[in-house]
Amino acid sequence: MNLKKYLPVFRQKNIPPLAELWVDVHSHLLPAIDDGARDMEESILLLQGLEALGYKKVITTPHIMADTYCNTPAGIRASLATLVSTAKEAGIKLEIEAAAEYYMDDGFLAQINAEDVLLIGGEYLLFETSYMAKPLQFDAMVQAILAAGHKPLLAHPERYRYIQDLKTEYRGLKEKGIYFQVNLNSFGGHYGKEAKIKANFLNKQGMIDFLGSDVHHKRQVETLWKIKTKRVYQRLFENNSLLNNTL
Amino acid sequence: MMDRKPVEVEEDEIDIKKWLYNIYHYKYIILLFVVLFTLASSYYAYFLPNVYRATASVKVGLDEDAYAKDVVSMAMGKGAVNSATEKDLIKSRYLSELALQNVDFRQHYYTTINFKEIELYKSAPFEVNMTKGYGISFELFTIDHEQYRLYVDDLILPSGIVLDYDQVHHYDEEVKTDTFTLKVMRKEKIPQKQYRFVIDEKRRSFGHVIATQNIENSTILQLSVEDTVPLRAQEYVNALAEAYVKQNVENKTREAVQRLSFIENQLQNISKSIKISASNLEAFRKESKIVDVEHISETVATRLDSYESDLMDVLLKEEMLNSFYRQLKESKHIETLSIEGIEDKESVLSELMQKLQNAVVERKELREDYTNLHPLVMKLNRKISQLKSSIINSTKNLIANNKRKKELLIKSIEKQRETFNTLPENARKYSQLERKFKMNEELSSYLMKRKSEAEMIKASTVSKNRMLDRALLPHTAVKPKRESIVIIGVLLGFVFGILVVILIILLDTKIKDENDISQITSYPVLGLIPHFDNDEESWKGKVKVFEAVKSAVAESFRHLRSNLQFVQKKEGSQVILLTSTVGQEGKTTISVNLGAIMSLAKKRTVVINLDMRKPTLHERFDLPNQIGLSELINGRANLKDVIQNTRYPYLDIISSGAIPPNPSELIQSDTMYEILDALKQEYEMIILDTPPIGLVTDAKELMHYVDINIYIVRAEYSKKEFLENLKKFDHIEKIPNLGIVLNDVKRKKGHYGYYAGYGDGYYDEKKRK
Structure with missing residues (x-):
């Protein structure tokens, strides 16, 4: 028996990733501003973790949510400045930028129509909705984003439980001009079985535009390592035309 | 903005999916039926007696004269035999009687092995000679190789006498009583503890007689007897074959x-x-x-x-x-x-x-x-x-x-x-x-x-x-096919389980989820409130939204707040009316928590208890109910006195006050509208907790006055007919700006669940606290 003949098959898993993700577009790294990093120490720890994963640039996105995380663009920028300088001192070479993850609630319209809007790469507006029910005004809000001249980027579309008929509903969202940002950890089942099924569906359909880490705490950095060794990670690059590295 | 679109349902696909999902939801009931039916069929299959088949074959001679005259049988060839006649003859009572002259099946001995009673026939370790007492079932308990105990339990004989017998006897000793005379003779060592025997008076045949031909028109007939005792089947089929041969000579x-x-x-x-x-x-x-x-x-x-x-x-x-x-x-x-x-x-x-x-x-x-x-x-x-x-x-x-x-x-x-x-x-x-x-x-x-x-x-x-051929002693049973019986049992259980589940689903008149609502009405579903706090006592002095600001419940109210902003028709103060069909659907709980989420958005909010028959609003905030709305309308108190500040900013309440004798009149009075107009000056959100319209129609007039009407439906509690009635009510009353909130939605697992695993992200109050 010639085992060597079969060896490449087994070794395939260990081949270093052909494509790499340089830019992360979704994370909660700013200290004590939302439910992400609780203090500067944790922020630095998370940044180091992301750097080790091979990222060269992170665009962190704190929550903006009426009555819960009442962040303002100015506040976020101030916090970013502190983080950047602290990171430099800590020897982190990562390029750090900040945008925001807007929650589609009663304050949403006022936020996006304000003069100062936080965008990813200067054009993508990252937003999320309630997980359990689709807001009645969803379509109108998306129209408002487009009208304001931004590209609507839906955060983790695989996590919304109100999406039941995957094919029709995701296609409908795409037709409205919405970009999709899928969480890498969804492929490892970090957000549950349902989110994993939906993430795999989106991957197979080639509907993913951006991949995000959505890092809140250390554990999520650890699980990202596991995703990188999985075959699905390579498939993500094969099936989708990912825009991460264009930023 | 609250436009009522015609309901568009992709009937076929959605229905099948929904049915399959609903049936899957009751999978344990189906499993229970499968298990029950499997057990029942296994039990049945186990206790079904083994049936053995002994087969002998006879060659049927031809009646020379008969066939010589019969053109048809000549055409069929010399081998033609009128098989139907011969088969009928084999199965006839006449032949059975002839056969029984040579075999004696009157004695029946039974013993129980592995809970299953089997007939021993000639392999019984003892033999019974009987001259009287035929047909009585005797129990025999072995004591030692000399003695046995003979037992008959309260048997009513055809003569009307009750036989109750329990005596120890020796083997080979004649036992003589008024009702029976018998002698038990030991043949060998008796292995079992307990036996049963019955001796018949007359000879009768046992087993099922079958006569077949291997090929059509063959002159060889197969005689088979199926019996639970292999030896008896063999003896009987041989006796039958012999009798069949002999009767022809006799004729x-x-x-x-x-x-x-x-x-x-x-x-x-x-x-x-x-x-x-x-x-x-x-x-x-x-x-x-x-x-x-x-x-x-x-x-x-x-x-x-x-x-x-x-x-x-x-x-x-x-x-x-x-x-x-x-x-x-x-x-x-x-x-x-x-x-x-x-x-x-x-x-x-x-x-x-x-x-x-x-x-x-x-x-x-x-x-x-x-x-x-x-x-x-x-x-x-x-x-x-x-x-x-x-x-x-x-x-x-x-x-x-x-x-x-x-x-x-x-x-x-x-x-x-x-x-x-x-x-x-x-x-x-x-x-x-x-x-x-x-x-x-x-x-x-x-x-x-x-x-x-x-x-x-x-x-x-x-x-x-x-x-x-004479019959051989059969060794393996031909019946029953136990595996098939069990498989049929499993299948029947599955089918029966699904039928029961379908029946349960068809008979279920309760509203379960959002789909049930959208199938009946086209009113917008403004919110889905997850299940929380079963215990009514625990509501007292507590408001869930304040208790757990980042919980799924708070998040669901936030969603409701967003939707309400979306459906409001004009800027400025909003008067929101909440009602339901009956009590216990969560009207007050939702009023309070809606008030809370509004106040969190820094909106000056007042919650007013108009359900004067059931004043519980103040209990949620640990506030007194000395004076309230009833006093205000009666003119016994003024607005400033009845407004109670809660310990939360931006949130005030007006309790119901003393229960008046005429609550309907009070609510419908002009003063009520004056009060509301006055409150609009002070507050951005005025939330009215009104009596259920399924019970009293106090709030009917107010529904036309307010900006938004919220109708509360509780999952697994409210009936589908409630919504039908609401449609009729709306058809007559033309209620403006009406939306539905589904309360008490339980966590469901599976693909269609709304809250399965909810909170593994960052809204869970437990994880990050």
Whole structure:
């Protein structure tokens, strides 16, 4: 028996990733501003973790949510400045930028129509909705984003439980001009079985535009390592035309 | 903005998916039925007795005459056998009775092994001799190799006597009571503790008899018996096969047997006569010392001799004729009667008999295919009855002829006697005796000849059927197919379970999820509130949204708040009215938490309890209910006095106040509108907790005044008809800006669940606290 003949098959898993993700577009790294990093120490720890994963640039996105995380663009920028300088001192070479993850609630319209809007790469507006029910005004809000001249980027579309008929509903969202940002950890089942099924569906359909880490705490950095060794990670690059590295 | 779109449902696909999901939801009920049915069928299959099949085969001979005459059977070839007739014969009670003469199945012994009672038959370790007490089920408990306990439990006998028996006896000892007499004989060591036995009074057959052919028209028949006892099946099938072979011989020799018995009867009489006449002759010879007879008397004597011999023949024939006539009249089977000894050369009787027999055979063949009413059969019947009457007539004629002959002979004999009487007495007497003796001897030898002829016929008849294979003792059971029974049980359980689940779903009248609402109405669903806090007591002094600001519940109210902002029709203060169909649907809880989430958005909010019959609002904030709305409307208090500040910023309440005798009038009064107008100056959000419209219609007028109407439906509690009634109510009242909130939505697992695993992100209050 010639085992060597079969060896490449087994070794395939260990081949270093052909494509790499340089830019992360979704994370909660700013200290004590939302439910992400609780203090500067944790922020630095998370940044180091992301750097080790091979990222060269992170665009962190704190929550903006009426009555819960009442962040303002100015506040976020101030916090970013502190983080950047602290990171430099800590020897982190990562390029750090900040945008925001807007929650589609009663304050949403006022936020996006304000003069100062936080965008990813200067054009993508990252937003999320309630997980359990689709807001009645969803379509109108998306129209408002487009009208304001931004590209609507839906955060983790695989996590919304109100999406039941995957094919029709995701296609409908795409037709409205919405970009999709899928969480890498969804492929490892970090957000549950349902989110994993939906993430795999989106991957197979080639509907993913951006991949995000959505890092809140250390554990999520650890699980990202596991995703990188999985075959699905390579498939993500094969099936989708990912825009991460264009930023 | 609250536009009512026509409901668009992709009927087919969604329905099937929904049904499958709903059925899947009850999977444990289906599983329960599968398990129950599997257990039941396994239990049934286990206790179903083993059935063994013993098979013997017989070769069926052909009736040469029968097939020679039958064109159809000739066409089918020599091997053709009327299999249906033979199979019916094998299954007949007649053959079963014949077989049972050779086998005895009256004794039944049972014992229980692995909870299953089995019949032992001859392998029982003991045997019972019984003369009385048939049919009673006796229990036998072994004590040791000498003794046993005989037990009958309160058995009501057909005679009405109750038999209750429990005694210890020795083996081989006769047990005699009023109701039974029996003796248990030990054959070998008795292995089991407990046995049961029943002895039947009459022989009966056991098992199911089957007769088959391997190939159509084959002359070989397979006889099978299926029985729970393999040995008994074997014995019975062999007995049946033997009886089948034997009955054919018996039928064929019946004629010869009949003739033989008649001849034997005659012979007996004759031999008696010979003895008597021989001894008479001897005695006379001794007494009269006559050595020879005179020559003169010889001619007379010879003549007389011949006459009397003729008379004897005539008499014999008369007797035979009479016997034949009698049988003719009595017997149904004329065709089997013998005409031996009565036929005359000039008589047509034998020809008639032949015709009759042919006719009967022909009818038999026809009757296999047609009924009695068939014209051919009827024609034959007529022919047969004609032939019968002809035979009877000609027999009558023969009898009459014979009688005339007899009379003539008697006359001639008397004439000769007169001549003879003139001869010397002694000589005459001697020759008389001698003549009688000779005559008897002649007759005897004639009969002996006929007898041996008949015996030869009887002996030389062989059965046209013969036994091919005797049955072997079956070792493996042919029935029951236990696996199939269990598989059928599993399938039945599955089908039955699904049917029950479908029934449960069809009979379920409760609203379960958002889809149920959208199927009935087109009102927008403004919010889905997840289930929280089962205990009503725990609501007191607590507001969930404040208790857990980042919980799924708070998040669901935030969602409701967003949707409310979306459906509001004008800027400025909003008056929101909450109602439901009955109580317990969560009206007050939602009012309070909605107020809380509004206040968190820094909106000045007041919650007013209009449900004066059920004042509980103040309890949620640990506030008193000394004065409230009822006092305000009555004019006994002013607005400033009734507004109570809660410990949360931006949130105030007005409690119901003392329960008034006329709550409906108060709510519908003009003062109420004045109060609301006044409150609009102070507050951005005015939330009205109103009585359920399914019970009282107090809030009917207000619904037209307010900006948004929220109708609360509780999952797994509110009935679908509530929404139907709401539609009717709205149709009449034309309620403006009406939306629905579904309360108490339970966590569901599976693809269609809303909250499965919710909170593994960052809204879970437990994880990050």
